[in-house]
Amino acid sequence: MATVTPLFHISELAENSAKGLEVNQRKLFAVSSQGKVYLYENSCPHKGVPLEWLPDTFLDIEKQFIQCSTHGALFTIDQGLCIAGPCAGASLAPVACEIIDGQVCIRE
Ligand code: FES
Numbered sequence: 284m285a286t287v288t289p290l291f292h293i294s295e296l297a298e299n300s301a302k303g304l305e306v307n308q309r310k311l312f313a314v315s316s317q318g319k320v321y322l323y324e325n326s327c328p329h330k331g332v333p334l335e336w337l338p339d340t341f342l343d344i345e346k347q348f349i350q351c352s353t354h355g356a357l358f359t360i361d362q363g364l365c366i367a368g369p370c371a372g373a374s375l376a377p378v379a380c381e382i383i384d385g386q387v388c389i390r391e
Contacts, residue, residue: 285391286391287381287383287388287389288306289386290304290306290313290386290387290389291304291386292386293320293382293385293386294385296313296315296387298315298317298318299342300315300339300346301314301335301341301342301349302314302339303325303335303339303341304325310325311323311324311378311389312334313380313387314341314342316360320380320382320387321380322377322379322380322387323349323363323376323377323378324375324376326375326376327356327370327375328370328374328375329353329354329356329373330353330354332351332353334349334350340352342360343357347360348360348366349375354368358374358375363375363377
């Protein structure tokens with residue numbers, strides 16, 4: 284049976300920002316964009332390394348794309364699809380999440 288685990292309150296994630304998370308030793312990150320929250324594994328499909336260069340820094344300077352800090356790959360926020368960089372055409376691994384009573388929750 285699926286377990287629902289609350290991760291953080293939606294108020295802790297401003298629009299157009301991101302947040303690194305560690306859940307049961309899995310590195311994840313959440314992004315808020317256009318009123319929605321997206322959750323992905325924090326692992327670049329190019330080399331399998333974490334994406335951020337500073338805590339909670341996952342977006343490009345214009346906050347249009349998720350950016351890998353190692354070689355600069357850009358990923359769409361809504362689908363995690365790499366549109367530029369060494370892993371173009373590959374995708375971040377999405378993680379199912381939902382908002383329950385204002386809490387962003389992971390369903391495992
Ligand atoms: S490790 Fe992410 S682009 Fe190379």
